[in-house]
Amino acid sequence: MSLKIVPQNVEIRNNKIEFENLLFFIIDSNSNTKIEPLIGYDAIIIDAKDADFAQLVLRKIRGHYNPEFYLKPVFLINYKESKDPILHTMNDGFIHSYDQLKEIADIAKQLFLKTTQLDYQPVATFEAQIIKKVLNYMYTRDLKTLKPIPDLNSVIGYTYPEISINFDSTEESQVLEILEWGEKEGLIWPDFYERIYLCNQCSGGFLSYREVCPHCNSSNSSAQDLVHHFPCAYIGPISDFRNNVDNSLTCPKCNKALRHIGVDYDKPSIIHHCNNCDKNFQDFFVRAKCISCTQDVEVQYLIPKSINIYKLTKRGRTAAANGFLSSGKEVDDIFGTLSMPVFKTMLHYEIERIKENTEQKSSIAIINIENILELYKKIGKKAEKTVLESVVNLIRENIKPTDFMAFENSTTLYMCLINNDFIQTESDLTKLKSLIEKLIKNNFNDFEVKINFKASLLQPFNKSEFQLDELTKELFD
Ligand SMILES: [Zn+2]
Numbered sequence: 001m002s003l004k005i006v007p008q009n010v011e012i013r014n015n016k017i018e019f020e021n022l023l024f025f026i027i028d029s030n031s032n033t034k035i036e037p038l039i040g041y042d043a044i045i046i047d048a049k050d051a052d053f054a055q056l057v058l059r060k061i062r063g064h065y066n067p068e069f070y071l072k073p074v075f076l077i078n079y080k081e082s083k084d085p086i087l088h089t090m091n092d093g094f095i096h097s098y099d100q101l102k103e104i105a106d107i108a109k110q111l112f113l114k115t116t117q118l119d120y121q122p123v124a125t126f127e128a129q130i131i132k133k134v135l136n137y138m139y140t141r142d143l144k145t146l147k148p149i150p151d152l153n154s155v156i157g158y159t160y161p162e163i164s165i166n167f168d169s170t171e172e173s174q175v176l177e178i179l180e181w182g183e184k185e186g187l188i189w190p191d192f193y194e195r196i197y198l199c200n201q202c203s204g205g206f207l208s209y210r211e212v213c214p215h216c217n218s219s220n221s222s223a224q225d226l227v228h229h230f231p232c233a234y235i236g237p238i239s240d241f242r243n244n245v246d247n248s249l250t251c252p253k254c255n256k257a258l259r260h261i262g263v264d265y266d267k268p269s270i271i272h273h274c275n276n277c278d279k280n281f282q283d284f285f286v287r288a289k290c291i292s293c294t295q296d297v298e299v300q301y302l303i304p305k306s307i308n309i310y311k312l313t314k315r316g317r318t319a320a321a322n323g324f325l326s327s328g329k330e331v332d333d334i335f336g337t338l339s340m341p342v343f344k345t346m347l348h349y350e351i352e353r354i355k356e357n358t359e360q361k362s363s364i365a366i367i368n369i370e371n372i373l374e375l376y377k378k379i380g381k382k383a384e385k386t387v388l389e390s391v392v393n394l395i396r397e398n399i400k401p402t403d404f405m406a407f408e409n410s411t412t413l414y415m416c417l418i419n420n421d422f423i424q425t426e427s428d429l430t431k432l433k434s435l436i437e438k439l440i441k442n443n444f445n446d447f448e449v450k451i452n453f454k455a456s457l458l459q460p461f462n463k464s465e466f467q468l469d470e471l472t473k474e475l476f477d
Protein backbone atom coordinates (compact mmCIF):
# COMPACT_ATOMS: atom_id res chain seq x y z
CA MET A 1 0.00 0.00 0.00
CA SER A 2 1.46 3.35 -0.97
CA LEU A 3 1.93 5.99 1.62
CA LYS A 4 -0.07 9.03 0.67
CA ILE A 5 0.23 12.10 2.82
CA VAL A 6 -3.05 13.92 2.88
CA PRO A 7 -3.07 17.39 4.33
CA GLN A 8 -5.77 17.48 6.91
CA ASN A 9 -6.70 18.48 10.38
CA VAL A 10 -7.70 15.27 11.95
CA GLU A 11 -8.68 15.33 15.54
CA ILE A 12 -8.62 12.23 17.65
CA ARG A 13 -10.91 12.64 20.61
CA ASN A 14 -11.61 9.79 23.03
CA ASN A 15 -10.28 7.38 20.39
CA LYS A 16 -12.83 8.65 17.85
CA ILE A 17 -12.10 10.17 14.46
CA GLU A 18 -14.62 11.74 12.15
CA PHE A 19 -13.46 11.82 8.57
CA GLU A 20 -15.45 12.26 5.34
CA ASN A 21 -18.71 11.37 7.08
CA LEU A 22 -17.21 8.19 8.47
CA LEU A 23 -16.83 7.46 12.13
CA PHE A 24 -13.64 5.58 13.03
CA PHE A 25 -12.86 4.09 16.40
CA ILE A 26 -9.30 3.34 17.51
CA ILE A 27 -8.80 0.36 19.77
CA ASP A 28 -5.54 0.28 21.68
CA SER A 29 -4.33 -1.82 24.58
CA ASN A 30 -6.00 0.55 27.05
CA SER A 31 -9.40 0.00 25.45
CA ASN A 32 -12.13 -2.26 26.65
CA THR A 33 -12.12 -5.51 24.67
CA LYS A 34 -15.93 -5.65 24.60
CA ILE A 35 -16.80 -5.13 20.96
CA GLU A 36 -20.58 -4.70 21.20
CA PRO A 37 -20.38 -0.92 21.83
CA LEU A 38 -18.60 -0.56 18.47
CA ILE A 39 -21.73 -1.30 16.47
CA GLY A 40 -22.33 2.34 15.51
CA TYR A 41 -18.87 2.91 14.04
CA ASP A 42 -18.17 2.68 10.32
CA ALA A 43 -14.64 1.35 10.68
CA ILE A 44 -12.20 0.22 13.34
CA ILE A 45 -8.50 0.89 13.61
CA ILE A 46 -6.68 -1.50 15.90
CA ASP A 47 -3.34 -0.47 17.36
CA ALA A 48 -1.30 -3.64 16.80
CA LYS A 49 1.72 -2.60 18.86
CA ASP A 50 0.63 -5.37 21.21
CA ALA A 51 0.07 -8.18 18.71
CA ASP A 52 -1.64 -10.51 21.20
CA PHE A 53 -4.13 -7.85 22.13
CA ALA A 54 -4.79 -6.92 18.50
CA GLN A 55 -5.32 -10.55 17.62
CA LEU A 56 -7.81 -11.01 20.45
CA VAL A 57 -9.90 -8.04 19.34
CA LEU A 58 -9.76 -8.98 15.66
CA ARG A 59 -10.86 -12.53 16.48
CA LYS A 60 -13.83 -11.18 18.41
CA ILE A 61 -14.90 -8.94 15.54
CA ARG A 62 -14.47 -11.47 12.71
CA GLY A 63 -15.76 -14.37 14.79
CA HIS A 64 -19.00 -12.57 15.67
CA TYR A 65 -22.19 -14.03 14.22
CA ASN A 66 -23.60 -10.59 13.32
CA PRO A 67 -22.56 -9.18 9.91
CA GLU A 68 -22.55 -5.70 11.48
CA PHE A 69 -19.39 -6.85 13.22
CA TYR A 70 -17.76 -9.54 11.12
CA LEU A 71 -17.98 -7.48 7.91
CA LYS A 72 -16.81 -4.23 9.52
CA PRO A 73 -13.78 -2.60 7.90
CA VAL A 74 -10.84 -3.16 10.24
CA PHE A 75 -7.39 -1.61 9.77
CA LEU A 76 -4.19 -2.11 11.70
CA ILE A 77 -1.75 0.59 12.74
CA ASN A 78 1.73 -0.11 14.15
CA TYR A 79 1.55 -3.61 12.71
CA LYS A 80 4.71 -5.69 12.63
CA GLU A 81 4.89 -8.91 10.62
CA SER A 82 3.10 -11.50 12.73
CA LYS A 83 3.06 -15.30 12.73
CA ASP A 84 -0.63 -15.28 13.51
CA PRO A 85 -2.51 -16.05 10.26
CA ILE A 86 -5.71 -14.40 11.51
CA LEU A 87 -4.06 -11.11 12.36
CA HIS A 88 -2.10 -11.15 9.14
CA THR A 89 -4.93 -11.95 6.74
CA MET A 90 -8.26 -10.95 8.28
CA ASN A 91 -7.73 -7.18 8.18
CA ASP A 92 -8.54 -4.63 5.48
CA GLY A 93 -5.20 -2.88 5.38
CA PHE A 94 -2.22 -1.62 7.35
CA ILE A 95 -1.43 2.05 7.97
CA HIS A 96 1.70 3.66 9.28
CA SER A 97 0.14 6.93 10.35
CA TYR A 98 -3.16 8.75 10.53
CA ASP A 99 -2.12 10.72 7.44
CA GLN A 100 -3.39 7.67 5.52
CA LEU A 101 -7.00 8.13 6.63
CA LYS A 102 -8.06 9.07 3.11
CA GLU A 103 -6.88 5.70 1.77
CA ILE A 104 -8.66 3.63 4.35
CA ALA A 105 -11.78 5.77 4.17
CA ASP A 106 -11.99 4.90 0.48
CA ILE A 107 -11.57 1.20 1.25
CA ALA A 108 -14.22 1.40 3.99
CA LYS A 109 -16.69 3.00 1.59
CA GLN A 110 -16.06 0.31 -1.02
CA LEU A 111 -16.62 -2.40 1.57
CA PHE A 112 -19.80 -0.74 2.77
CA LEU A 113 -21.14 -0.66 -0.79
CA LYS A 114 -20.41 -4.37 -1.20
CA THR A 115 -22.17 -5.29 2.05
CA THR A 116 -25.37 -3.69 0.77
CA GLN A 117 -25.36 -6.16 -2.15
CA LEU A 118 -25.46 -9.21 0.10
CA ASP A 119 -28.39 -11.49 0.65
CA TYR A 120 -29.33 -11.66 4.32
CA GLN A 121 -32.02 -14.32 4.23
CA PRO A 122 -31.64 -16.76 7.09
CA VAL A 123 -30.27 -20.18 6.19
CA ALA A 124 -31.29 -23.39 7.84
CA THR A 125 -28.36 -25.51 8.92
CA PHE A 126 -25.23 -24.81 10.93
CA GLU A 127 -22.96 -25.66 7.99
CA ALA A 128 -24.94 -23.37 5.70
CA GLN A 129 -24.73 -20.52 8.22
CA ILE A 130 -20.96 -20.80 8.53
CA ILE A 131 -20.43 -21.12 4.77
CA LYS A 132 -22.76 -18.19 4.07
CA LYS A 133 -20.77 -16.10 6.53
CA VAL A 134 -17.51 -17.09 4.85
CA LEU A 135 -18.94 -16.37 1.37
CA ASN A 136 -20.18 -12.96 2.54
CA TYR A 137 -16.74 -12.09 3.84
CA MET A 138 -15.05 -13.31 0.65
CA TYR A 139 -17.52 -11.48 -1.59
CA THR A 140 -17.03 -8.14 0.14
CA ARG A 141 -13.23 -8.60 0.11
CA ASP A 142 -13.02 -9.93 -3.48
CA LEU A 143 -11.44 -13.18 -2.32
CA LYS A 144 -11.67 -16.14 -4.71
CA THR A 145 -9.84 -18.91 -2.85
CA LEU A 146 -9.61 -20.42 0.61
CA LYS A 147 -5.99 -21.26 1.31
CA PRO A 148 -4.64 -23.40 4.15
CA ILE A 149 -1.87 -21.78 6.18
CA PRO A 150 0.48 -23.86 8.36
CA ASP A 151 -0.32 -22.88 11.94
CA LEU A 152 1.18 -24.16 15.17
CA ASN A 153 -1.89 -23.06 17.11
CA SER A 154 -4.25 -25.26 15.12
CA VAL A 155 -4.68 -28.84 16.36
CA ILE A 156 -4.52 -30.10 12.79
CA GLY A 157 -1.50 -27.94 11.92
CA TYR A 158 -3.33 -25.86 9.30
CA THR A 159 -5.71 -22.92 9.44
CA TYR A 160 -8.16 -21.55 6.92
CA PRO A 161 -8.45 -18.06 8.46
CA GLU A 162 -11.84 -17.15 6.91
CA ILE A 163 -13.45 -20.31 8.34
CA SER A 164 -11.25 -21.05 11.32
CA ILE A 165 -12.11 -17.68 12.84
CA ASN A 166 -15.50 -19.22 13.67
CA PHE A 167 -13.98 -22.05 15.68
CA ASP A 168 -11.73 -22.57 18.62
CA SER A 169 -8.23 -23.71 17.63
CA THR A 170 -9.05 -27.05 19.31
CA GLU A 171 -12.07 -27.46 17.00
CA GLU A 172 -10.09 -27.01 13.81
CA SER A 173 -11.09 -30.46 12.50
CA GLN A 174 -14.67 -29.11 12.25
CA VAL A 175 -13.35 -26.64 9.70
CA LEU A 176 -12.58 -29.59 7.42
CA GLU A 177 -16.15 -30.83 7.82
CA ILE A 178 -17.51 -27.42 6.83
CA LEU A 179 -15.27 -27.42 3.76
CA GLU A 180 -16.45 -30.91 2.80
CA TRP A 181 -20.01 -29.70 3.08
CA GLY A 182 -19.33 -26.65 0.91
CA GLU A 183 -17.72 -28.89 -1.67
CA LYS A 184 -20.72 -31.24 -1.69
CA GLU A 185 -23.01 -28.24 -2.23
CA GLY A 186 -20.98 -27.19 -5.26
CA LEU A 187 -19.95 -23.88 -3.70
CA ILE A 188 -16.23 -24.53 -3.62
CA TRP A 189 -13.91 -26.69 -5.69
CA PRO A 190 -10.88 -28.47 -4.19
CA ASP A 191 -7.33 -28.53 -5.51
CA PHE A 192 -5.17 -31.01 -3.65
CA TYR A 193 -2.46 -29.38 -1.56
CA GLU A 194 -1.31 -31.80 1.16
CA ARG A 195 -2.34 -34.91 3.05
CA ILE A 196 -2.53 -34.97 6.83
CA TYR A 197 -3.25 -37.73 9.34
CA LEU A 198 -5.44 -37.28 12.36
CA CYS A 199 -5.89 -39.18 15.62
CA ASN A 200 -8.87 -41.54 15.29
CA GLN A 201 -9.86 -40.78 18.87
CA CYS A 202 -9.82 -36.97 19.10
CA SER A 203 -9.05 -35.79 15.49
CA GLY A 204 -5.88 -34.14 16.74
CA GLY A 205 -3.05 -33.70 14.26
CA PHE A 206 -0.08 -33.42 16.63
CA LEU A 207 1.27 -36.92 16.42
CA SER A 208 4.61 -38.29 17.47
CA TYR A 209 5.71 -41.04 15.09
CA ARG A 210 8.01 -43.78 16.40
CA GLU A 211 9.54 -47.01 15.17
CA VAL A 212 8.62 -49.61 17.76
CA CYS A 213 9.46 -53.23 18.60
CA PRO A 214 6.84 -55.57 17.08
CA HIS A 215 6.93 -57.72 20.23
CA CYS A 216 6.48 -55.19 23.03
CA ASN A 217 5.78 -51.81 21.27
CA SER A 218 8.73 -50.18 22.98
CA SER A 219 10.57 -47.50 21.01
CA ASN A 220 13.73 -48.20 23.01
CA SER A 221 15.72 -50.10 20.40
CA SER A 222 19.05 -49.91 18.65
CA ALA A 223 20.03 -50.98 15.16
CA GLN A 224 23.14 -52.70 13.85
CA ASP A 225 24.34 -54.23 10.58
CA LEU A 226 23.72 -57.86 9.86
CA VAL A 227 26.87 -59.62 8.57
CA HIS A 228 26.94 -62.63 6.26
CA HIS A 229 30.24 -64.56 6.21
CA PHE A 230 30.42 -66.31 2.79
CA PRO A 231 32.92 -69.18 3.52
CA CYS A 232 30.84 -70.66 6.37
CA ALA A 233 27.47 -69.02 5.61
CA TYR A 234 27.13 -67.65 9.14
CA ILE A 235 24.74 -64.68 9.49
CA GLY A 236 24.65 -62.59 12.66
CA PRO A 237 24.74 -59.03 14.00
CA ILE A 238 28.08 -57.27 13.56
CA SER A 239 28.63 -57.26 17.33
CA ASP A 240 29.12 -61.07 17.15
CA PHE A 241 32.18 -60.43 14.91
CA ARG A 242 33.80 -57.72 17.06
CA ASN A 243 36.46 -58.03 19.75
CA ASN A 244 37.43 -55.73 22.60
CA VAL A 245 40.93 -55.00 21.34
CA ASP A 246 40.79 -53.60 17.80
CA ASN A 247 38.50 -52.89 14.84
CA SER A 248 39.07 -56.20 13.07
CA LEU A 249 36.15 -58.55 12.52
CA THR A 250 36.39 -62.29 13.17
CA CYS A 251 33.73 -64.86 12.37
CA PRO A 252 32.39 -66.41 15.59
CA LYS A 253 31.57 -69.67 13.77
CA CYS A 254 34.72 -70.47 11.76
CA ASN A 255 37.16 -68.09 13.51
CA LYS A 256 38.49 -66.71 10.21
CA ALA A 257 39.25 -62.98 9.99
CA LEU A 258 36.94 -61.04 7.68
CA ARG A 259 38.85 -59.30 4.88
CA HIS A 260 36.93 -57.36 2.21
CA ILE A 261 33.26 -56.47 2.11
CA GLY A 262 31.72 -57.87 -1.05
CA VAL A 263 34.52 -60.46 -1.39
CA ASP A 264 34.32 -62.75 1.64
CA TYR A 265 31.46 -61.14 3.53
CA ASP A 266 28.48 -58.84 3.03
CA LYS A 267 26.07 -56.68 5.05
CA PRO A 268 22.68 -57.80 3.68
CA SER A 269 20.54 -55.68 6.01
CA ILE A 270 20.04 -54.11 9.40
CA ILE A 271 18.87 -55.84 12.53
CA HIS A 272 17.13 -54.15 15.42
CA HIS A 273 17.56 -55.00 19.03
CA CYS A 274 14.87 -54.10 21.56
CA ASN A 275 16.38 -52.83 24.79
CA ASN A 276 13.11 -53.42 26.55
CA CYS A 277 12.32 -57.10 25.81
CA ASP A 278 15.79 -58.06 24.51
CA LYS A 279 14.43 -59.53 21.26
CA ASN A 280 15.96 -59.01 17.81
CA PHE A 281 13.78 -58.13 14.86
CA GLN A 282 14.14 -57.04 11.24
CA ASP A 283 11.09 -54.85 10.60
CA PHE A 284 9.66 -52.49 13.16
CA PHE A 285 6.11 -51.21 13.41
CA VAL A 286 5.40 -47.49 13.07
CA ARG A 287 3.07 -46.07 15.70
CA ALA A 288 1.78 -42.56 16.23
CA LYS A 289 1.20 -41.18 19.69
CA CYS A 290 -1.37 -38.38 19.84
CA ILE A 291 0.00 -35.46 21.85
CA SER A 292 -3.53 -34.24 22.62
CA CYS A 293 -5.14 -37.40 24.03
CA THR A 294 -2.01 -39.64 24.40
CA GLN A 295 -3.58 -42.47 22.42
CA ASP A 296 -0.91 -44.61 20.79
CA VAL A 297 -2.06 -46.15 17.53
CA GLU A 298 -0.60 -48.01 14.56
CA VAL A 299 -0.33 -45.56 11.65
CA GLN A 300 -2.66 -47.58 9.44
CA TYR A 301 -5.53 -46.65 11.81
CA LEU A 302 -4.99 -42.89 11.61
CA ILE A 303 -7.57 -40.87 9.69
CA PRO A 304 -6.13 -39.50 6.43
CA LYS A 305 -7.51 -36.11 5.33
CA SER A 306 -6.79 -33.98 2.31
CA ILE A 307 -5.84 -30.38 2.86
CA ASN A 308 -7.04 -28.61 -0.27
CA ILE A 309 -6.90 -25.15 -1.71
CA TYR A 310 -10.53 -24.31 -2.41
CA LYS A 311 -11.67 -22.13 -5.30
CA LEU A 312 -15.11 -20.58 -5.34
CA THR A 313 -17.31 -22.08 -8.02
CA LYS A 314 -19.67 -19.92 -10.02
CA ARG A 315 -22.40 -21.01 -7.63
CA GLY A 316 -20.20 -20.05 -4.69
CA ARG A 317 -19.38 -16.68 -6.18
CA THR A 318 -23.02 -15.78 -6.66
CA ALA A 319 -24.31 -17.31 -3.41
CA ALA A 320 -23.21 -14.35 -1.28
CA ALA A 321 -25.33 -11.90 -3.23
CA ASN A 322 -28.15 -14.23 -4.24
CA GLY A 323 -28.41 -16.51 -1.26
CA PHE A 324 -28.46 -20.25 -1.68
CA LEU A 325 -30.73 -23.11 -1.00
CA SER A 326 -29.14 -26.14 0.46
CA SER A 327 -29.62 -29.35 -1.50
CA GLY A 328 -32.35 -30.40 0.84
CA LYS A 329 -34.89 -33.19 0.63
CA GLU A 330 -37.24 -30.93 -1.37
CA VAL A 331 -35.51 -31.77 -4.65
CA ASP A 332 -35.42 -35.49 -3.93
CA ASP A 333 -39.05 -36.30 -4.63
CA ILE A 334 -39.85 -34.51 -7.85
CA PHE A 335 -41.83 -36.81 -10.13
CA GLY A 336 -39.80 -37.89 -13.15
CA THR A 337 -36.42 -37.61 -11.45
CA LEU A 338 -34.28 -40.01 -9.45
CA SER A 339 -32.39 -39.35 -6.26
CA MET A 340 -28.66 -38.72 -6.79
CA PRO A 341 -27.55 -42.12 -5.37
CA VAL A 342 -29.99 -44.00 -7.65
CA PHE A 343 -28.87 -41.86 -10.59
CA LYS A 344 -25.27 -42.84 -9.95
CA THR A 345 -26.16 -46.53 -9.72
CA MET A 346 -28.11 -46.38 -13.00
CA LEU A 347 -25.20 -44.56 -14.62
CA HIS A 348 -22.90 -47.32 -13.45
CA TYR A 349 -25.11 -49.93 -15.20
CA GLU A 350 -25.23 -47.83 -18.36
CA ILE A 351 -21.42 -47.73 -18.39
CA GLU A 352 -21.36 -51.54 -18.08
CA ARG A 353 -23.83 -51.80 -20.96
CA ILE A 354 -21.83 -49.64 -23.38
CA LYS A 355 -18.68 -51.53 -22.41
CA GLU A 356 -20.34 -54.60 -23.95
CA ASN A 357 -21.63 -52.73 -27.03
CA THR A 358 -18.93 -50.24 -27.87
CA GLU A 359 -20.68 -48.98 -31.01
CA GLN A 360 -23.49 -47.60 -28.83
CA LYS A 361 -22.96 -44.05 -27.59
CA SER A 362 -24.68 -42.53 -24.59
CA SER A 363 -24.19 -39.09 -23.11
CA ILE A 364 -24.26 -37.37 -19.76
CA ALA A 365 -25.21 -33.75 -19.24
CA ILE A 366 -25.42 -31.16 -16.50
CA ILE A 367 -27.89 -28.30 -16.59
CA ASN A 368 -27.45 -25.39 -14.24
CA ILE A 369 -29.94 -22.59 -13.81
CA GLU A 370 -27.62 -19.88 -12.69
CA ASN A 371 -29.98 -17.23 -11.42
CA ILE A 372 -32.97 -19.33 -10.39
CA LEU A 373 -32.36 -18.33 -6.76
CA GLU A 374 -33.32 -14.79 -7.76
CA LEU A 375 -36.57 -16.15 -9.10
CA TYR A 376 -37.22 -18.06 -5.86
CA LYS A 377 -36.55 -14.85 -3.97
CA LYS A 378 -39.27 -13.16 -6.03
CA ILE A 379 -41.87 -15.90 -5.94
CA GLY A 380 -41.12 -17.40 -2.54
CA LYS A 381 -39.32 -20.55 -1.60
CA LYS A 382 -42.57 -22.52 -1.52
CA ALA A 383 -42.94 -22.13 -5.26
CA GLU A 384 -39.54 -23.72 -5.79
CA LYS A 385 -41.00 -27.19 -6.19
CA THR A 386 -43.62 -26.00 -8.68
CA VAL A 387 -40.92 -24.42 -10.83
CA LEU A 388 -38.74 -27.50 -10.76
CA GLU A 389 -41.68 -29.81 -11.49
CA SER A 390 -42.70 -27.81 -14.55
CA VAL A 391 -39.08 -27.80 -15.77
CA VAL A 392 -38.89 -31.58 -15.31
CA ASN A 393 -42.20 -32.12 -17.13
CA LEU A 394 -40.97 -30.07 -20.04
CA ILE A 395 -37.70 -31.98 -20.24
CA ARG A 396 -39.51 -35.33 -19.96
CA GLU A 397 -41.72 -34.45 -22.93
CA ASN A 398 -38.60 -33.90 -25.03
CA ILE A 399 -36.44 -36.89 -24.14
CA LYS A 400 -36.76 -40.67 -24.44
CA PRO A 401 -38.56 -42.66 -21.71
CA THR A 402 -35.32 -44.55 -21.01
CA ASP A 403 -33.33 -41.36 -20.31
CA PHE A 404 -32.98 -40.50 -16.64
CA MET A 405 -32.12 -37.49 -14.52
CA ALA A 406 -31.60 -36.30 -10.96
CA PHE A 407 -31.29 -32.99 -9.13
CA GLU A 408 -27.98 -32.44 -7.39
CA ASN A 409 -29.54 -29.40 -5.72
CA SER A 410 -32.26 -26.94 -6.58
CA THR A 411 -30.19 -25.26 -9.30
CA THR A 412 -28.39 -28.19 -10.87
CA LEU A 413 -29.72 -31.20 -12.77
CA TYR A 414 -27.82 -34.21 -14.13
CA MET A 415 -29.08 -36.23 -17.09
CA CYS A 416 -28.12 -39.42 -18.82
CA LEU A 417 -29.25 -39.71 -22.45
CA ILE A 418 -29.25 -43.28 -23.70
CA ASN A 419 -28.07 -44.00 -27.26
CA ASN A 420 -27.45 -40.33 -27.86
CA ASP A 421 -24.13 -39.30 -29.35
CA PHE A 422 -22.42 -36.05 -28.46
CA ILE A 423 -23.73 -34.01 -31.40
CA GLN A 424 -27.29 -35.17 -30.84
CA THR A 425 -27.02 -34.36 -27.12
CA GLU A 426 -25.64 -30.87 -27.74
CA SER A 427 -28.51 -30.12 -30.09
CA ASP A 428 -31.09 -31.61 -27.67
CA LEU A 429 -29.74 -29.46 -24.85
CA THR A 430 -29.71 -26.29 -26.91
CA LYS A 431 -33.36 -26.95 -27.69
CA LEU A 432 -34.17 -27.70 -24.03
CA LYS A 433 -32.42 -24.54 -22.93
CA SER A 434 -34.58 -22.32 -25.08
CA LEU A 435 -37.74 -24.25 -24.10
CA ILE A 436 -37.02 -23.78 -20.38
CA GLU A 437 -36.23 -20.11 -20.88
CA LYS A 438 -39.57 -19.65 -22.65
CA LEU A 439 -41.46 -21.63 -20.01
CA ILE A 440 -40.15 -19.55 -17.14
CA LYS A 441 -40.50 -16.27 -19.00
CA ASN A 442 -44.15 -17.01 -19.82
CA ASN A 443 -45.12 -18.30 -16.40
CA PHE A 444 -43.16 -16.07 -14.03
CA ASN A 445 -43.60 -12.42 -15.01
CA ASP A 446 -41.07 -12.33 -17.84
CA PHE A 447 -38.25 -13.59 -15.65
CA GLU A 448 -35.10 -14.04 -17.76
CA VAL A 449 -33.51 -17.23 -16.58
CA LYS A 450 -29.85 -17.96 -17.32
CA ILE A 451 -29.17 -21.56 -18.22
CA ASN A 452 -25.78 -23.19 -18.63
CA PHE A 453 -25.17 -26.73 -19.73
CA LYS A 454 -22.34 -29.09 -20.51
CA ALA A 455 -22.49 -32.51 -22.07
CA SER A 456 -20.02 -35.27 -22.70
CA LEU A 457 -19.96 -38.74 -24.14
CA LEU A 458 -20.19 -41.45 -21.50
CA GLN A 459 -16.77 -43.13 -21.29
CA PRO A 460 -16.88 -46.93 -20.97
CA PHE A 461 -13.73 -47.18 -18.86
CA ASN A 462 -14.09 -44.33 -16.38
CA LYS A 463 -15.97 -44.41 -13.10
CA SER A 464 -19.34 -42.67 -13.11
CA GLU A 465 -18.44 -40.44 -10.15
CA PHE A 466 -15.29 -39.28 -11.90
CA GLN A 467 -17.14 -38.48 -15.13
CA LEU A 468 -19.80 -36.46 -13.28
CA ASP A 469 -17.10 -34.58 -11.37
CA GLU A 470 -15.24 -33.71 -14.56
CA LEU A 471 -18.42 -32.49 -16.19
CA THR A 472 -19.32 -30.36 -13.17
CA LYS A 473 -15.85 -28.92 -13.04
CA GLU A 474 -16.04 -27.95 -16.72
CA LEU A 475 -19.33 -26.19 -16.20
CA PHE A 476 -18.46 -24.29 -13.05
CA ASP A 477 -14.86 -23.39 -13.78
ZN1 LIG B 1 10.52 -55.30 22.61
Ligand SMILES: [Zn+2]
Pocket residue numbers: 229231232233234251252253254255256
Ligand atom coordinates in the same frame (compact mmCIF):
# COMPACT_ATOMS: atom_id res chain seq x y z
ZN1 LIG C 1 32.67 -67.94 9.19
Ligand SMILES: [Zn+2]
Pocket residue numbers: 199200201202203204290291292293294295
Ligand atom coordinates in the same frame (compact mmCIF):
# COMPACT_ATOMS: atom_id res chain seq x y z
ZN1 LIG D 1 -5.93 -37.99 20.08
